[in-house]
Amino acid sequence: MSADLVRPYVITNGRGLPDNDQFNLITLVTTSDQPRPSQLDPEKRSVLDLCSGGLLSVAEIAGHMKLPIGIVKVLLSDLSSDGYLVVRAPVPPAQLVDVSLLQEVLNGLQARFG
Amino acid sequence: MGSKLDSADGVYLDDAVQIAAKILVVGHFAVGKTTFIGTMSEIPPLRTEERMTQAGAHIDDLKGVRGKSTTTVAMDFGRITLSNKLVLYLFGTPGQERFVQVWEDMTRGALGALILVDPERLKESFPVIDLVEQYGLPYAISVNHFDETPVRPESELREALDLLPETPVISCDARDQKSSADALIALVRYLQTRTDRSTT
Numbered sequence: 001m002s003a004d005l006v007r008p009y010v011i012t013n014g015r016g017l018p019d020n021d022q023f024n025l026i027t028l029v030t031t032s033d034q035p036r037p038s039q040l041d042p043e044k045r046s047v048l049d050l051c052s053g054g055l056l057s058v059a060e061i062a063g064h065m066k067l068p069i070g071i072v073k074v075l076l077s078d079l080s081s082d083g084y085l086v087v088r089a090p091v092p093p094a095q096l097v098d099v100s101l102l103q104e105v106l107n108g109l110q111a112r113f114g
Numbered sequence: 115m116g117s118k119l120d121s122a123d124g125v126y127l128d129d130a131v132q133i134a135a136k137i138l139v140v141g142h143f144a145v146g147k148t149t150f151i152g153t154m155s156e157i158p159p160l161r162t163e164e165r166m167t168q169a170g171a172h173i174d175d176l177k178g179v180r181g182k183s184t185t186t187v188a189m190d191f192g193r194i195t196l197s198n199k200l201v202l203y204l205f206g207t208p209g210q211e212r213f214v215q216v217w218e219d220m221t222r223g224a225l226g227a228l229i230l231v232d233p234e235r236l237k238e239s240f241p242v243i244d245l246v247e248q249y250g251l252p253y254a255i256s257v258n259h260f261d262e263t264p265v266r267p268e269s270e271l272r273e274a275l276d277l278l279p280e281t282p283v284i285s286c287d288a289r290d291q292k293s294s295a296d297a298l299i300a301l302v303r304y305l306q307t308r309t310d311r312s313t314t
């Protein structure tokens with residue numbers, strides 16, 4: 001079996017990949033002011049390093065780190081419950097498809113590309 | 115791996131951004147999804163993969179790969195900051211692979227889908243249209259004309275794809291930014307007419 005297939009389970013300490021409602025692909029994340037512990041998994045350290053530069057979506061974090069989304073969600077969820085991340089709460093779907101949001105999307109597209 | 119990236123490169127979002135929205139760019143093999151996302155994105159498009167367990171994947175996709183209990187599905191995506199507080203993500207994924215878990219993730223919270231079609235290969239678009247409809251996502255059709263293909267009447271295409279009369283059909287060249295932006299704008303205008311209807 002290739003290392004590629006084993007790796008995710010090592011990183012997440014053998015846990016499966018849970019359905020995670022806190023983080024979706026476009027949840028926005030950055031680091032909090034909380035100082036880091038001296039001991040931290042290298043993968044978690046990498047996430048914090050990346051996120052310390054500013055705001056990114058979960059998908060972007062996965063893309064930059066070249067890790068599958070599911071793994072990144074597990075790492076983020078641990079770091080967030082330990083207080084190292086600030087999560088900009090994802091807008092719930094019902095609210096997403098509201099009239100003013102669509103108008104803002106339209107205005108933005110027209111302003112940028114019109 | 116993940117070290118802090120140079121913020122001068124515009125990798126990070128503006129701190130003021132509060133809301134992230136998502137539109138899917140879907141279509142069959144080689145129809146122009148990656149091109150479209152690359153044309154529109156303000157960052158170099160990124161790629162992520164989701165690892166699927168057997169439960170979430172079609173058995174066919176796993177056949178012949180001895181000992182392999184997972185498979186991956188790749189998504190391309192890009193980003194457009196639309197105002198100081200709003201960012202739009204475009205996610206592209208192939209339509210012929212029915213990976214339930216990925217489609218659930220992709221469609222949850224999406225405003226709608228732009229389905230890219232090649233008028234010379236309409237049949238190949240059937241599965242992806244089915245999939246988008248199955249997840250209840252409103253969509254517009256973007257017709258990517260490849261070189262040398264004759265332009266067919268829209269009515270023919272609507273009939274072949276069995277579209278509702280109100281479904282927008284837009285001609286688009288995914289290599290051209292203005293043209294691609296117009297396709298997105300047509301989709302969003304259509305989404306607006308739908309919310310108008312549901313709230314009245």
Ligand SMILES: Nc1nc2c(ncn2[C@@H]2O[C@H](COP(=O)(O)OP(=O)(O)OP(=O)(O)O)[C@@H](O)[C@H]2O)c(=O)[nH]1
Nearest residue numbers: 143144145146147148149258259260261287288289
């Ligand atoms: N003429 C024309 N060519 C296009 C258009 N969009 C994409 N192409 C070309 O078509 C080819 C395939 O485009 P991709 O963007 O890779 O297609 P894709 O849907 O991402 O393909 P897969 O990820 O392999 O399914 C590339 O050579 C593009 O340059 C278009 O609108 N018009």
Ligand SMILES: [Mg+2]
Nearest residue numbers: 147148149190
């Ligand atoms: Mg592609």
